[in-house]
Amino acid sequence: xxxxxxxxxxxxxxxxxxxxxxxxxxxxxxxxxxxxxxxxxxxxxxxxxxxxxxxxxxxxxxxxxxxxxxxxxxxxxxxxxxxxxxxxxxxxxxxxxxxxxxxxxxxxxxxxxxxxxxxxxxxxxxxxxxxxxxxxxxxxxxxxxxxxxxxxxxxxxxxxxxxxxxxxxxxxxxxxxxxxxxxxxxxxxxxxxxxxxxxxxxxx
Ligand SMILES: O=c1[nH]c(=O)c2ncn([C@@H]3O[C@H](COP(=O)(O)OP(=O)(O)OP(=O)(O)O)[C@@H](O)[C@H]3O)c2[nH]1
Ligand SMILES: [Mg+2]
Numbered sequence: 101x102x103x104x105x106x107x108x109x110x111x112x113x114x115x116x117x118x119x120x121x122x123x124x125x126x127x128x129x130x131x132x133x134x135x136x137x138x139x140x141x142x143x144x145x146x147x148x149x150x151x152x153x154x155x156x157x158x159x160x161x162x163x164x165x166x167x168x169x170x171x172x173x174x175x176x177x178x179x180x181x182x183x184x185x186x187x188x189x190x191x192x193x194x195x196x197x198x199x200x201x202x203x204x205x206x207x208x209x210x211x212x213x214x215x216x217x218x219x220x221x222x223x224x225x226x227x228x229x230x231x232x233x234x235x236x237x238x239x240x241x242x243x244x245x246x247x248x249x250x251x252x253x254x255x256x257x258x259x260x261x262x263x264x265x266x267x268x269x270x271x272x273x274x275x276x277x278x279x280x281x282x283x284x285x286x287x288x289x290x291x292x293x294x295x296x297x298x299x300x301x302x303x304x
Contacts, residue, residue, distance in 0.1 A: 101127045107158035107168040109139060110187075112196075112253020113282070117169075119273035120286050131158070147171060147184060147222040148234055155226035165227025167289075171281060173255050175203065175217040175243060177210055186254070196254050200247065204258065207243055215243040217259065221281035223289055225296055233292070237284025241268070252276060 104126045106117050114130045121128050131138050140157045144150040147170040154168035172186030182189035190198035207215060219239045226232040247257035249269030256269035263279050264271055277283040
C-alpha cells in the first residue's frame, strides 16, 4: 500500500487523516511512527506559517515529501482566540480537556447567538525538488455550553455543526470529514491530484 507521512504528533489528526486518505488507497503514517522524536517549534503567528514550517522542517530532515497540518479554533467573542494557540490554550502541556474547560468558562453566560466559531486548517506539502504549496479549509459552527459526544479530539465535544445538527464529537469520522476544515483543505489538495499524491505515493 502507498504510504504518506503526515508531519504531526497529534493522534487525533492522524485518525482524521486515516479516514480522509483511506479512500485514496494511502496508508497514513505520522511522526509517532518514526523512531526519532521530531517536534517542530511553532513560532509562526498564522496557520499558514506554522504549516509551512512543520512541513519544510520535517521534509528536509527526512529527505522525503510530507504533509503538515496547522489548525485551530477561532471564537468570535474571544476576538479569534484560541487561534494558532489552540493546542496550548490552557498551557504548554497541550491538554484537550483543560483547553475545553478554559473556553467554556470564558464563554459562561454568553448567549447562543454570540457563540459563533470556526475551525481552520492549513495543509502544507513540502518535498525535495518541489515548491511548498498550501491548501486551506474552514468549518463554521457554534460553541456549546457543555460537552457532547466522544468521537474526534480537541474541541470537538463543544463544537456544534449546524450543518449536521450535532456536535463534532457526535459524528462518525466519515461524517466529520464531509464538513470539517481538514476535509475541506484536503479536497483543495485533491484538486492537485494526480501530481501531488502520485509523487507522495511513489516515493516510498
Ligand atoms: O476539536 C477539534 N477538532 C479538530 O478537527 C481540530 N483541529 C485542530 N484542533 C485544535 O487545534 C489544535 C491544533 O494545533 P496544531 O495544528 O499545532 O496541532 P498539534 O500541536 O495538536 O499537533 P502537530 O500537528 O502540530 O504535531 C489541536 O490540538 C486542537 O486543539 C481541533 N480541535
Ligand atoms: Mg502543534
